[in-house]
Amino acid sequence: MKLFLDTANIDEIKALKDTGFVDGVTTNPSLIAKSGHDLMDTIAEICELVSGPVSAEVTATDADTMLKEGLKLAAIADNVAVKVPLTEAGLMTCKTLSDQGTMVNVTLCFSAAQALLAAKAGAKFISPFVGRLDDIGSDGMTLIEEIVTIYANYDMPTEVLVASVRGVQHVVDAAMMGADVATVPPQVISAMFKHPLTDKGLAAFLTDWEKTGQSIL
Numbered sequence: 001m002k003l004f005l006d007t008a009n010i011d012e013i014k015a016l017k018d019t020g021f022v023d024g025v026t027t028n029p030s031l032i033a034k035s036g037h038d039l040m041d042t043i044a045e046i047c048e049l050v051s052g053p054v055s056a057e058v059t060a061t062d063a064d065t066m067l068k069e070g071l072k073l074a075a076i077a078d079n080v081a082v083k084v085p086l087t088e089a090g091l092m093t094c095k096t097l098s099d100q101g102t103m104v105n106v107t108l109c110f111s112a113a114q115a116l117l118a119a120k121a122g123a124k125f126i127s128p129f130v131g132r133l134d135d136i137g138s139d140g141m142t143l144i145e146e147i148v149t150i151y152a153n154y155d156m157p158t159e160v161l162v163a164s165v166r167g168v169q170h171v172v173d174a175a176m177m178g179a180d181v182a183t184v185p186p187q188v189i190s191a192m193f194k195h196p197l198t199d200k201g202l203a204a205f206l207t208d209w210e211k212t213g214q215s216i217l
Helices: 010-019 029-035 039-049 063-074 088-099 112-120 130-135 140-153 168-177 186-192 196-212
Strands: 002-006 024-026 054-057 080-085 103-109 125-128 159-162 181-184
Touching: 002 010, 002 186, 010 039, 010 186, 024 181, 029 039, 039 054, 054 103, 063 080, 063 088, 080 088, 088 103, 088 112, 103 112, 112 125, 112 140, 125 140, 130 140, 130 168, 140 159, 140 168, 159 168, 168 181, 168 186, 181 186
Parallel strands: 002 024, 002 181, 024 054, 054 080, 080 103, 103 125, 125 159, 159 181
Antiparallel strands: none
């Protein structure tokens, strides 16, 4: 499963890009606003840092303006995936951009029916928001399982990009279900390689090694 970094913070991307963990980046208007930087400049800089897909989201709500914004975003770099909302206008825009060879990430997906329509519109990625479903008492991971099954039934090429990830277990569950991508904030990636038993075991090994008085170098 691929891991995308869910951030618009350049420093966070730089800190993790050489680890081999980061296969792409997702941004949204909220993350861009939080960064305090210009949208176009930020996307361009991220695209230079990361070779994989970089999602850049439109802000319009009507199809005509969405398409204009999408074309402008796609022109920034070859690895831009234009992000559109899962609305009728968004799916119309997705269809047009996809037919032109542009990667499209359809976001704000909360049902399997929506995901089916996005795939038929030619989306490269579908972004179901598992954390937000959990917040209202639904099981976000059940949605992932449904989408993965539907896409597999018909060999649909749209990749399931698990979004609104709140912790490591969401990532593990997504991988178990066969999701293609999880987009995660930097703190979740950091948490993935940590375990108290790893720390405890390492401390014990080092204590025993110090007793020998030896040195490898």
